[in-house]
Amino acid sequence: MIILGVDPGLTRCGVGVIEAGHSRRLSFLHVDVVRTGPETPQDARLLKIFNGLGAKLDEFAPDVVSIERVFAQENRNTVLGTAQAAGLAMVAAAQRGIPVALHTPTEAKLAVTGDGKANKSQVQKMVTKILSLNTIVNPPDAADALALAICHALRPAGAIEGGEREQHLTPAQKQWADAQRLARPGRGVRRDM
8 A cells, every 4th residue: 555645834745655565564655845935925835735746646646645634723824824735635635536544743643653742853763763764854844744654554543534444444454443343342352251
């Protein structure tokens, strides 16, 4: 399964691509950042992001796109640009019939570091280690995009928008989901023993 992760942003939009194989084996394929300058009119910035994301989707033909779920921040301009970039990623994927999964920053940090409150440096180091890379992934937006892809490969919890969820899970995710279903009270485990 090929997973394209997107760390949305108006100035820097991180794009990371991995392949998730059997037994949770993850392989690095690509990382990049689509950049736009604040001096450029906003419509031109959004078009550049949309075209950049579209080019990556066409080049790698992922099975799913994993995007950071936008949440409220104190800086309204930052959250607005982030939400716009996330929306562009969703539209670009939808145009190509690619399912979209949304993961929170906490989910991505937890998946790669084991700590939902990890800092950027910790995420960069663990992404580098998980993908067996020789150098630290920079800038942090690029590492975050890879972390979102890794998160989707390892955690089945991200909501897939507009698609059949089960057919887009890796074998490891299917095992995790099956184990969660069996662990629910009244499901598969006799409690009277």
